[in-house]
Amino acid sequence: MIECEDLSKKYHGDFWAVDGVSLNVQPGEILALLGQNGAGKTTTVRMLTALITPTRGWARVAGYDVVQQPQEVRANVGVLTEQHGLYMRMTGEEYLDFFGKVYGLDAEARRSRSQYLLEYFGLADAARQRAGEYSKGMKQKLALARALIHDPSVLLLDEPTSAMDPESAQLVRNEIARLRSSKRTILICTHNLAEAEALADKIAIIYRGRILLNGSLDELKRWVFGAVEYEARFAEPFEAGELDLPEGVEVTFRSATSLRFRVEAPLAVNPKILEELVAHRAPLVSFQEVARKLEHVYLKTMAEARGGTYAA
Amino acid sequence: MRREWNAIWLVAQREFKDQVRDWRIIAPMALLVFMFPFIADDTTRQAVTFMNRYGGDLILANLIPFVILVIGFFPLSFTLVVALEAFVGEKERGTIEPLLSSPLKDSHLYLGKLLVGILTPLLFSYISIGLYLILVSRRDVTFPSAYMLTLIFLLTFSHAVLMVSAAIVISVQATTIRAANLMASFVVVPVAFLLQGETILIFWGNENVLWFAIVAVVLLSILLVRLGLAHFKREYLLGREIDTLNFRNMYRVFREQFMGGARSVGEWYRVAVFDAVQKMKAPLAIVITLAVIAVFASYFWVTNNLPAYVELSPDRLDELRAMVGDNLVVLDQLQDQLPAPLLFFFNARTTLVFLLMGLISFGTLGVVLYVVNFALIGGVLGAANLIGFSPLLIFAAGVLPHGLFELTAVILATAGVLKMGVLLVSPNTERSLGEIFLVALADWFRVFIGLVIPLLAIAALIEVYLTPVLIKMVFPFL
Numbered sequence: 115m116i117e118c119e120d121l122s123k124k125y126h127g128d129f130w131a132v133d134g135v136s137l138n139v140q141p142g143e144i145l146a147l148l149g150q151n152g153a154g155k156t157t158t159v160r161m162l163t164a165l166i167t168p169t170r171g172w173a174r175v176a177g178y179d180v181v182q183q184p185q186e187v188r189a190n191v192g193v194l195t196e197q198h199g200l201y202m203r204m205t206g207e208e209y210l211d212f213f214g215k216v217y218g219l220d221a222e223a224r225r226s227r228s229q230y231l232l233e234y235f236g237l238a239d240a241a242r243q244r245a246g247e248y249s250k251g252m253k254q255k256l257a258l259a260r261a262l263i264h265d266p267s268v269l270l271l272d273e274p275t276s277a278m279d280p281e282s283a284q285l286v287r288n289e290i291a292r293l294r295s296s297k298r299t300i301l302i303c304t305h306n307l308a309e310a311e312a313l314a315d316k317i318a319i320i321y322r323g324r325i326l327l328n329g330s331l332d333e334l335k336r337w338v339f340g341a342v343e344y345e346a347r348f349a350e351p352f353e354a355g356e357l358d359l360p361e362g363v364e365v366t367f368r369s370a371t372s373l374r375f376r377v378e379a380p381l382a383v384n385p386k387i388l389e390e391l392v393a394h395r396a397p398l399v400s401f402q403e404v405a406r407k408l409e410h411v412y413l414k415t416m417a418e419a420r421g422g423t424y425a426a
Numbered sequence: 427m428r429r430e431w432n433a434i435w436l437v438a439q440r441e442f443k444d445q446v447r448d449w450r451i452i453a454p455m456a457l458l459v460f461m462f463p464f465i466a467d468d469t470t471r472q473a474v475t476f477m478n479r480y481g482g483d484l485i486l487a488n489l490i491p492f493v494i495l496v497i498g499f500f501p502l503s504f505t506l507v508v509a510l511e512a513f514v515g516e517k518e519r520g521t522i523e524p525l526l527s528s529p530l531k532d533s534h535l536y537l538g539k540l541l542v543g544i545l546t547p548l549l550f551s552y553i554s555i556g557l558y559l560i561l562v563s564r565r566d567v568t569f570p571s572a573y574m575l576t577l578i579f580l581l582t583f584s585h586a587v588l589m590v591s592a593a594i595v596i597s598v599q600a601t602t603i604r605a606a607n608l609m610a611s612f613v614v615v616p617v618a619f620l621l622q623g624e625t626i627l628i629f630w631g632n633e634n635v636l637w638f639a640i641v642a643v644v645l646l647s648i649l650l651v652r653l654g655l656a657h658f659k660r661e662y663l664l665g666r667e668i669d670t671l672n673f674r675n676m677y678r679v680f681r682e683q684f685m686g687g688a689r690s691v692g693e694w695y696r697v698a699v700f701d702a703v704q705k706m707k708a709p710l711a712i713v714i715t716l717a718v719i720a721v722f723a724s725y726f727w728v729t730n731n732l733p734a735y736v737e738l739s740p741d742r743l744d745e746l747r748a749m750v751g752d753n754l755v756v757l758d759q760l761q762d763q764l765p766a767p768l769l770f771f772f773n774a775r776t777t778l779v780f781l782l783m784g785l786i787s788f789g790t791l792g793v794v795l796y797v798v799n800f801a802l803i804g805g806v807l808g809a810a811n812l813i814g815f816s817p818l819l820i821f822a823a824g825v826l827p828h829g830l831f832e833l834t835a836v837i838l839a840t841a842g843v844l845k846m847g848v849l850l851v852s853p854n855t856e857r858s859l860g861e862i863f864l865v866a867l868a869d870w871f872r873v874f875i876g877l878v879i880p881l882l883a884i885a886a887l888i889e890v891y892l893t894p895v896l897i898k899m900v901f902p903f904l
Contacts, residue, residue, distance in 0.1 A: 163527050166661045189529035197520035201440070203447045215436050216528045260524060 115141055115299050116162060116268060120171035122323075123157050131157040133323040134171070139316065141267070141297040144290065146310035148303075148412055149320035155303040156196055158320070159270050162301070163193050176268045176299075189217065192266035194274055198257035202246030206237050206256050209245060210263055217264035224263075231259035234289065236282070250277040258286060262293075269293065269300045275309060287313060311408040319412060321419045331408060338411045342380060343404040346373045346387075349397040357394060360386045374404060433530055437538025438545070445508060445546060455504060459550045462500055463558035466493050471565075490562055491570050491578055491628045497558050498582035499621055501550035502589055503614055509543035509593035510606045517663055518603055526660045536594070536658050540651065543590035551582050577636045581624060584643035588620075589613050591650035598658055599859055616786070649788045649851055656853040657862075679861050683868035699876035702842075702869050709841035709848070713796065717837065720797045721804035725817070728808030738812060746813050754901060757894035770886035773832060777839045777878055781870060789847025796840040819903060823896040832885035835878040842870040 116139040123132045132154040139145040147155050160166040162175050164184030173180045176190035201209060207228060214224035232238045235255040240248065245256060254277050261269065274290065275283035290313055294300060304310050310317060311331060318328040327334050336342075343366060346354075351370035359365070359375070360383050367374035377383045384401075391398055414424035445451050470489050516522040525535065555578075563569060570578075592613040593606075600606035620643065627635050686698030703710075732738075776799075784792025803825060807817040846866040854862055 160664065165523070165526055165664060185529050185531065188527055191527070193524065193527040195520075195523040195527065197523070199521045199524040201444060201521055203444050204440075212436070212440055213524070213528070216433075216525075216530055218529070257524075 115139065115177065116145070116173075116175050116301060118162065118171065118173035121158065121161055121168050121173050122170040123154075123161060123166060124169040130169075130323050132161065132168075135320070135323075135325050136171075137301075137318060137325075137328065139299050139301055141299050142294055143315045144294050144300040144302060144313050145316045145318060146302050146304055146314035147318050147320060148305075148307070148310060150416070153320045154323040155320060156272065157323075159193070159272060159301070159303060162187075162270060163191055164188055176266075189264075190267050192261035192264065192269045194258055194261040194269075194271040196272045198253045200245040200248075200253055200256060200260075203244055205242050205244055206232060206248070206259075207241040209256060210259055213260045213263050219264060227263050227265065228259075231262055235259055235285065251279055251282050254278055255282060255286070258289075262289075267298060269298055270303075271300065272303045273305070274302060275304075275306065283309075307407070307409045307412055317408065319415050321416065326415055326419055327411075331411075334408070334411045335406045338414050339406055341376045341378050343374055343376050343406075344380065344384065344402065345404050346391060346396070346401045347371060347399045348373075349399050352394075352396050354396075357387075357390050359390065363387065430531075430534070433534040434538045434541060437530065437535055438542040441512070441539060441542040442546065445542070451505075451508060455501065455550055458504060459501055459554045460557065463497055463554055463561055466497055466558060467561045467565075490567065491574055492625050494555050494558060494570070494575075494578050495581060495621065495624065495628070497554050498551040498578070499585060499617075501554055502547045502582070502586050503617075505543075505547035505550065506589050506593050506610060506613060507607065508546065509539075509590045510597050510600075510610055511603050512539040512543060512594055513597040513663060514600045514603055514606045515597070517601075522663055526663060532658045532660070533655060536598075536651075536655050539597075540590060540594050540654075543594060544586050547590070548583060548586045551586065552579070555579070555582070574633055577633055577640070580640050581636060581643075584640050584647065585617060585621070587647040588643050588650070589617055591647045591654065595650055595654040598654055598663070645790070646787060649790070649847075652851040653788065653859075656851055657859045662858070676860070676864060679864045680868045683865045684872055686872070695876060698872050702872045703838070703877070705869075706838075706841045706845050706873070709844040710837065713793065713837055713840045713844060716793065716797055717800040717833075720800035721807075724801035724804030725808040725811075728805045729811055732809065732812055743812075743814055747815075750813070750815075751901065754898055757897060760894050761890055764890065766886040766890040769890060770883050773835075773882045773886065774879065777836060777874070777882070780836075780840055780843055781874075784843035784847060787847070788850055789844045792843035792847075793840060796836060799836065816903075819900055820897075823900040824893060827896060828885040828889035828893050830885075831881045831888065835881035835885065838873050838881075839870075839878050842873045846870055 116137060118138075119136045121132060121135040121137075122130060124130050135154070135158055137145065147158065149155050157166060161168050161180060162173055164175075164180040164187040167181060175187045178186040178190065180187050201212075204212065210228040210231065211224050214227060219227065228241075229238075232241050235258065237252060237255055237259070240252060245253060248256065254275075258271070258274060261271065269290075271290070275286050278286065287309065290300060290302070294313075294315075302310065302313065314331070316328065316330055317334055319326045319334075327337060329337070341364075348371045354368055354373045357373075362378055362383060364376045365373065366376055375387070377387075388401060391401075410424075417424035470493050474489065511518075513522065516525065559569075559575075593610070596606050596609045596613070600609060620639070624636065624639050627633075627639065684698070685694065686701065688694035688697050780792040780795055782792075783795055784790070807821060810820050811817045846869070849862055849866040850859075857865065
């Protein structure tokens with residue numbers, strides 16, 4: 115479990131790299147932390163790993179306080195750092211064995227965990243090769259294996275699939291999903307919005323050290339774009355202005371071949387709109403919810419944070 | 427304890443494997459280790475032959491201990507580069523963060539790196555020395571005694587510990603490998619001087635004195651390790667700072683500490699100077715105790731041992747007493763020969779030397795010089811006693827009047843130096859090592875400018891104008 119309240123870090127001068135971050139990630143949940151480069155993601159992760167002391171606020175990770183019990187925090191957390199950080203002259207096998215020892219695993223546990231992870235990530239054949247000879251993707255996978263070697267209850271992963279080919283990335287995503295189902299608490303920092311959308315139960319967007327949004331994807335969509343939007347598309351030009359739309363329908367876009375509207379209670383209102391369209395012999399092709407992706411949420415949030423506007 | 431040791435060994439072992447797998451480290455080291463003994467053996471033999479051709483009377487056997495010392499030193503200086511990048515190198519290669527994110531303690535990481543930093547060069551040094559000794563054993567010269575060899579092996583060990591401890595401190599504090607390598611001269615140059623000093627001791631022939639060098643170097647190394655551990659910060663190793671000297675910030679830190687927020691001289695004395703003295707209670711107690719011990723130990727040593735070295739027959743004693751009496755006239759010329767401002771300058775300079783020596787040795791050398799000064803007072807009083815003068819009366823007339831101010835000033839300054847050393851080796855998570863150094867320096871200068879300088883000025887005036895009068899007055903009663 116990861117909990118933090120008002121977590122803040124000030125560097126030299128008056129620069130707040132992280133300012134008042136509050137998060138709560140329960141076992142079996144994945145939180146994706148999104149933000150530009152330099153937004154404060156890495157500093158947040160480092161505070162949660164007890165590498166950096168917070169200037170203000172508190173955090174508990176895996177049940178331990180990051181300031182009072184840094185040793186315990188580190189022992190129970192698996193970290194995939196921004197840079198893979200491999201020792202290039204060590205073989206994959208030696209590398210995992212070394213970190214297994216660092217985390218206090220006995221010889222049998224080290225052997226079985228290393229074997230499992232190397233096989234799972236498709237590195238078994240390269241286990242006796244030096245890490246310096248690995249491809250970028252292999253290095254990333256080995257680094258991820260290192261983060262998992264002690265089977266930690268909390269995982270902090272910085273760009274877990276960066277530099278990986280689509281198949282390897284899928285493999286990693288499956289492993290992360292498996293870890294979630296085995297009640298691990300996971301925080302991912304990523305720029306890959308599709309990945310965050312596919313994996314995360316919660317999403318937090320950080321900008322200049324402050325959390326702008328934090329919630330489930332549906333919540334984020336509602337907060338950013340308001341009520342759900344629907345769209346009716348027509349096969350040929352249709353004059354939608356003649357329609358007598360029920361009360362509470364807000365038309366957001368109208369063209370000769372489409373009509374977009376927002377409703378607070380779609381279950382009650384949408385059948386009526388459909389009836390109205392059929393009654394007016396509208397050449398209806400489709401009637402569906404307008405897809406809002408995390409990418410739109412993110413870009414709109416960031417644009418507004420910078421004082422601009424976002425046009426989808 | 428076993429678990430702690432295992433963790434340290436784990437870090438050291440990985441580092442060692444990494445080193446031996448790097449041919450760029452191993453190849454030149456092997457070359458140096460295996461070639462240098464042959465070169466040294468042949469060169470020294472030729473040097474001796476050449477010198478003796480012109481009546482140099484140099485014997486190869488005399489040179490051997492010195493050459494062993496040099497042969498041991500070369501691999502140490504080379505592998506210093508490896509120790510220098512222990513932390514900063516990992517930082518630059520990006521491998522430090524996974525290690526820092528692990529449950530290893532600061533001491534495991536630090537001592538593990540230190541251990542391998544010491545063991546690798548020592549291994550190479552001893553191999554090289556061993557090879558040279560094999561070559562020497564084949565020549566027709568006196569082989570160094572087992573005692574001398576033990577001393578040289580210990581000296582080589584102490585050099586390794588000193589150099590690597592200093593290199594690791596640099597490695598933790600430097601932000602780039604380049605900066606760390608540039609700072610290597612701060613390690614190599616003092617150790618080279620040390621080596622020269624030890625060489626003099628070897629040629630001088632008093633082997634036992636080498637023990638002092640060994641103990642001093644090991645003590646200094648322990649302080650360096652303590653300093654490194656006290657200021658080891660994971661956060662600092664992950665920082666993105668670049669190597670720039672921020673003079674404005676340095677000045678601000680120094681000034682803020684020096685002024686203590688005071689807006690007038692009176693307030694400065696109240697909030698800055700006296701506060702600094704208040705915080706020096708423990709160092710003051712230590713240096714006062716050391717002074718008392720130095721005076722008495724020296725007094726009794728001189729009283730008991732000087733007669734064995736100097737002839738002190740009744741006639742000789744009469745002669746000495748008469749000589750002192752005749753020389754009293756010199757005191758009349760003191761004002762011209764050593765005017766008060768000059769005396770003040772000499773004393774202030776001495777106090778600054780205490781500071782400088784303290785700065786390079788965590789306060790220890792400053793305290794050593796201070797102890798030597800007090801030992802001199804005890805020695806003079808002891809000698810006076812042997813001649814037949816009253817040491818108490820000499821102390822009361824010749825030392826106490828100006829000493830009340832001068833010795834107080836020296837005690838305060840030395841306590842400040844000691845406190846500075848303690849501050850440097852004490853853990854402080856709030857400030858960087860540079861800031862701690864500046865704060866400690868500002869504290870010392872508070873006391874120096876606020877108290878030591880005025881006290882030394884008063885002491886100089888008394889010593890030049892009052893002390894000679896008092897000595898002349900009491901001389902008939904001595």
